[in-house]
Amino acid sequence: MRVELDNLTKSWDEVIGADSITLDIADGELVAFLGPSGCGKTTTLLMVAGIYKPTAGTISFDGQVVNEVAPKDRGIGMVFQSYALYPHMTVFGNISYPLRLQKLNKGVIKERVQTVADMMGIGDLLERKIAQLSGGQQQRVALGRALVKEPQLLLFDEPLSNLDARLRLTMRGEIKRLQEDLGITSIYVTHDQVEAMTMADRIAVMSKGVLQAYDVPEALYDRPKTLFVAAFVGNPPMNFFDVEVMRVNGDLRAKSDAIDLVIPHDRGEKAAAVDGKVIMGVRPEDVDVVDDASPAAEGLTLAGEAVVVEPLGREDLVGISINGVDLRVLVDKTRGVRVGDTITLVFNTSRAQFFDPETEASLLWA
Amino acid sequence: MTTVETAPPRPAAGPIPRSRQKMGRYFAYGFLILSIIPILVGYAWLIIATVSARTQGLLPKNAEGGIGGFTLSNWDFVFESAIWNAMLNSLLIAVFMVIGVGLASTSGGYALSRMKFAGRKTFLTGTLVLHAFKAEMLLIAIFFVLRFLGDIPIIGGFIGFNTVGGVALVMVALELPLGIWLMKGFFDNLSWDMERAALIDGASRFRVWWQIMVPQVRPGIAALSLFTFIVGWNAYLVPFTFTIGTKVANMPVFLNQLISDTAPVNWNLVAAVGLFQMIPLIIFFIFTQELLLNIYAGGSKGT
Ligand SMILES: Nc1ncnc2c1ncn2[C@@H]1O[C@H](COP(=O)(O)OP(=O)(O)OP(=O)(O)O)[C@@H](O)[C@H]1O
Ligand SMILES: [Mg+2]
Numbered sequence: 313m314r315v316e317l318d319n320l321t322k323s324w325d326e327v328i329g330a331d332s333i334t335l336d337i338a339d340g341e342l343v344a345f346l347g348p349s350g351c352g353k354t355t356t357l358l359m360v361a362g363i364y365k366p367t368a369g370t371i372s373f374d375g376q377v378v379n380e381v382a383p384k385d386r387g388i389g390m391v392f393q394s395y396a397l398y399p400h401m402t403v404f405g406n407i408s409y410p411l412r413l414q415k416l417n418k419g420v421i422k423e424r425v426q427t428v429a430d431m432m433g434i435g436d437l438l439e440r441k442i443a444q445l446s447g448g449q450q451q452r453v454a455l456g457r458a459l460v461k462e463p464q465l466l467l468f469d470e471p472l473s474n475l476d477a478r479l480r481l482t483m484r485g486e487i488k489r490l491q492e493d494l495g496i497t498s499i500y501v502t503h504d505q506v507e508a509m510t511m512a513d514r515i516a517v518m519s520k521g522v523l524q525a526y527d528v529p530e531a532l533y534d535r536p537k538t539l540f541v542a543a544f545v546g547n548p549p550m551n552f553f554d555v556e557v558m559r560v561n562g563d564l565r566a567k568s569d570a571i572d573l574v575i576p577h578d579r580g581e582k583a584a585a586v587d588g589k590v591i592m593g594v595r596p597e598d599v600d601v602v603d604d605a606s607p608a609a610e611g612l613t614l615a616g617e618a619v620v621v622e623p624l625g626r627e628d629l630v631g632i633s634i635n636g637v638d639l640r641v642l643v644d645k646t647r648g649v650r651v652g653d654t655i656t657l658v659f660n661t662s663r664a665q666f667f668d669p670e671t672e673a674s675l676l677w678a
Numbered sequence: 679m680t681t682v683e684t685a686p687p688r689p690a691a692g693p694i695p696r697s698r699q700k701m702g703r704y705f706a707y708g709f710l711i712l713s714i715i716p717i718l719v720g721y722a723w724l725i726i727a728t729v730s731a732r733t734q735g736l737l738p739k740n741a742e743g744g745i746g747g748f749t750l751s752n753w754d755f756v757f758e759s760a761i762w763n764a765m766l767n768s769l770l771i772a773v774f775m776v777i778g779v780g781l782a783s784t785s786g787g788y789a790l791s792r793m794k795f796a797g798r799k800t801f802l803t804g805t806l807v808l809h810a811f812k813a814e815m816l817l818i819a820i821f822f823v824l825r826f827l828g829d830i831p832i833i834g835g836f837i838g839f840n841t842v843g844g845v846a847l848v849m850v851a852l853e854l855p856l857g858i859w860l861m862k863g864f865f866d867n868l869s870w871d872m873e874r875a876a877l878i879d880g881a882s883r884f885r886v887w888w889q890i891m892v893p894q895v896r897p898g899i900a901a902l903s904l905f906t907f908i909v910g911w912n913a914y915l916v917p918f919t920f921t922i923g924t925k926v927a928n929m930p931v932f933l934n935q936l937i938s939d940t941a942p943v944n945w946n947l948v949a950a951v952g953l954f955q956m957i958p959l960i961i962f963f964i965f966t967q968e969l970l971l972n973i974y975a976g977g978s979k980g981t
Contacts, residue, residue, distance in 0.1 A: 363874050384880040396871035401894040411881035457879070 313373055313387070313464040313497045314339050315360070320369035322355050329355035331521040332369065336445055337514075342491050342498040344512035348544070352521040353501040357467050360499060362386050371467070378588045386411075386465070386471075389458030395450045395469040396669070397442045403453050404438040410461040425458055431490075444672045449480045455487070466491065467499040472507065486513060498526045505545055509533070517541050534663075538673035540663055542593050548629055550593045550665070551639035557583040557590060557666070563611070566661070567591050570635035574611035582675040583666040590675060593665035596629070599641040600658045601649070618653045632657065727753050728950035752950040760924055761951070764932035767842050769958065771917070771928055772910030774846035779857045779906045780899060782850070787861025788887055792873070802862075809855035817919050820848055824920055842926055845917045849910055857902055864898035865891065900966045907962055911955075929955045 315337040322329040330352040330360050337343045345353040346478035358364040360371055363552050370377050378386055388661065404425060422427045429435040442450060451471065458466060472480045473485070481565040488511045491498050502508050506662050508515050509529045517540070525532055525541045536542035542550050555566040564580035566573045575583070585591045600619045605613040620631030620639075627642045630649050634657075640655065666675040715844075723736055730738035731747040740747030757763050790802060821839070827847075828838020836843040868891060876886045892899070914930040921927060927935065935953050937943055 358874070361874070361878055363877065381876045383874075386878075388878060390878050392871040394869055394874060396869065396875040398876070398893075400888055409876075410879040413885075457875075463878075475742065570713065644724045 314375070315465060315497060315499075316355070316372040316375075317360070317537060318370045318371075318372070320356065320359060321367045322352075322359055322364055323367050326473075328352075328521045329364075330359070333516075333518075333523050334369075335516055335523060335526050337497060337499065340497055341513045342488070342500060342511060343502045344508035344515045344517050346417040347503065347518035347524075348546070349503060350520075351518040353503075353518060354469055355521075356518075357390075357469055357499060357501050360465075361388055361467055387463055388465045388467055389461060389463035391451075391458050391465040391469065391471040391645045393456050393473055394475075395454040397453055397567075399442045401442070402438065402439050403434065403445070406442065406453055407438075407456045407460050410457065414461070419479075425456075428460045431459075447475055448483070451475060452568060453481065455490075459490075463496065466496050468498065468500040468502075470502055471500075473502075473504070481632055487511070495519070506547060508565060509545070512598060513642070515545075517544060519544075533676045535674075536665060537674050537677050539593075539667045539674075542561070542667070546595060548596050548640055550595050551599075551641075553592045553594070553637060553639070554589050554669070555592045556588065556590075557586070559584060565611070566664075568637070570637040571614065572611075573614070573659055573661055575664060577663055579662060579676065580666070586668065586675065589669055591667040591669050592658060593667065594639070594661075595663065596640050596642045596665045598660040599639070600660070601630075601641065601643045601647060602656050602658050605656055605658075607672060612659050612661060614657050614659065616655055616657060618649050618651055618655055619648055621651055630655070645675045688783060697730055699947070714956070723878050724949050724953055727946045728953050730946060733946070745800075752944075752946045753954075756950060756954070757886055761932065763925065764929045765958075767917075767926060768911055768955075770842050770847045771849060772907045773842070775849050775853060775910035776903045778846070778850040779853045780903055782854055783857030783897070783902060784892060784899060785887070786855075787863075788865050788891060789859065791862045791865035792805075793875040805855040805858055809859075813852055813915055817915075820916075821920065824848070840921050840923075842921075844926075845913070845920055845926075845928075846910070848916050848920065850914070852907055853909060857906065860902055861895065861898055861904050864895040868894050895900040904963065904966050906967045908959060911959060 317333050317335050318427060320333040321331055323331075333352075335343075338506075345356060347353055352666055355364060359366050362378070362381060366379060372378065373386065374580075380570065394512055398409065407425045407428060408421050411440065412426060416424075425438070426435060429438055431457055434452045437445065437449060437453075442453070445453065451474075468487070471514055472483050475483060484507060493623045500508070512529060513527050514526060515532055516526045519540050526539050527535075532541055532545045536545065543552070553566075553568065553571055554613070555571055557564055557566050557575060559565075562575060563661070564575040564584050566575050566583075568581070583592075602609070602613075614634050615634040616634035616639075618630050619633050622629040622631075623645070624642075626645060628645055628647075628649055630643045631638060631639055631640050632655060667673065668675055702805075714920075726736060726826060727733050729748050729750065729752065731741075731749050731751070732739045735898070737745055738747055739745065763786055779954070824837075824839040824844045827839075827844065828834045830838075835845050837846050850855065855975070872890060872894075873886055876890045881889065912930055914927065916933070917926075920930050921931065924932070924935070933948065933955065934953060936948055953969045
């Protein structure tokens, strides 16, 4: 089912939950709503579900405006963060509830519930009470209940955030596979950007009720249009420096008290045109740690001191101070970096980002 | 080098010796038993008195002053129709109250907890204020209301002045503020998500209330029912004020008539009637206690 949100707005007296959200979701697509807590993800989702009435704007399914359609008539299934299972019913009672309300014949209900439960791997738990299930099993029941009525649109509100890290990884894969197999259009709300990056076809990044960006994951990662998107997408997050980009002997150089780096022309021209400071962004993986500065890396090399070392397993996340300017880089474990070491860094400035400090818009992609 | 002042070493927090643990337990039990003795003695007297002709202290006495003189004559009243009539009236009042207060509080509490409507806040504070008015202050006003209701054709005969229905109606009204607030509190604690899930699953608002929300507040309903039943069963002031004669008297009123008759009071008979009055309460409690203690676990994890 195709979903279109047009200037969708929800406000309560003073508070604005969602502010003129406009986006479209193609049939069979999985779109993630990503953003920090309180940015309006749930609000937007509940408007799509029909639980909240929009203050302004429209929601259309397959070109039909559904603002006035009741939740039960929208052909949607929803999975909640709290699972929202009915604790006084068994697993069968929960999954069959939507079908029983449709007054389907008992045999049909039984068959469809069993099919869905088997698909979710809980086929042998149907007689259990909800309280007798683990968190992961409850999550599967919730998913089963959403799927059993064969919805046109699936809504997920942070469905995995109560699970442990390992289970979350498994369920992530399962939900994605299921969604692809069944081809159901889905909206997946999360504040975990790894979840959004790995699962979504497109990501809508939100902040304070406003849609900041809506694009495929790679585009958000490589071509962030705003400072917020650049900072929010990517883990560990992008490093930012206040610099002035100027022309020196035909080269572009990003300069500050601590930094002096050569910038390729295709990256820096617009930043150079700005009078005064700009914000330069460099991702942790775009900084290499080397033993000695090679002549080839002339103008791309800086030295700093390691101030924090966080082992991540395969790599260390090292906090480095360059004359008082902080950044974080990923360093191979075999280097054995320790706090206090002096470190030589080579910057891959051909992947650097630049932002206007006033408007926070990108000087490359906006 | 600077020296750091240290606190004096604490005694090692080893396990408390077994004997001391035991002592502590004996002491606790001893204290508890001592403090409930006055009540236990009271109950003991009540039960002994109902089967004795006379008592002195806790001892049943016969005519010669020796121990003995057991008799069932105090219980003769169970063969009289008056007591069964009073019992029936008490039961009618209590059951009517349980149903009336239960229905109104469960639906009203839900609406006040979950729905937005004009005057909601005023209504909430209003009911609280109303609860502060004691029934005594309202007796005269209620009298006029009941007289008015009694003049309504057909139903007036059931809910007017000097009817069991009228008494029950007044008792329900007096009990509602508490019931509504209690049930609102229970509904406030339920997650919105469950309700939203049910709406999406295809339930109407009424069905959500009845099939999804009400089952979650069953412990609350049980508590309210038990409480209301006791209030209705023991109701004295309202029935006493708004009923005349023995036909519509309930148990407490009947009991009071035994005491205030001009003849010398037979306290052993009063004890027997009092004990008799308690029996339905005990039965009712046995049926609801499981529900009361069984607070639902689980279903929703996290927020
Ligand atoms: N029923 C409501 N009444 C008033 N304000 C609300 C209501 N629901 C949400 N809000 C406000 O709207 C804003 C967005 O809330 P929302 O629940 O959509 O955030 P969210 O992105 O889902 O956050 P989280 O990740 O914490 O779930 C918040 O400022 C919140 O306080
Ligand atoms: Mg939310």
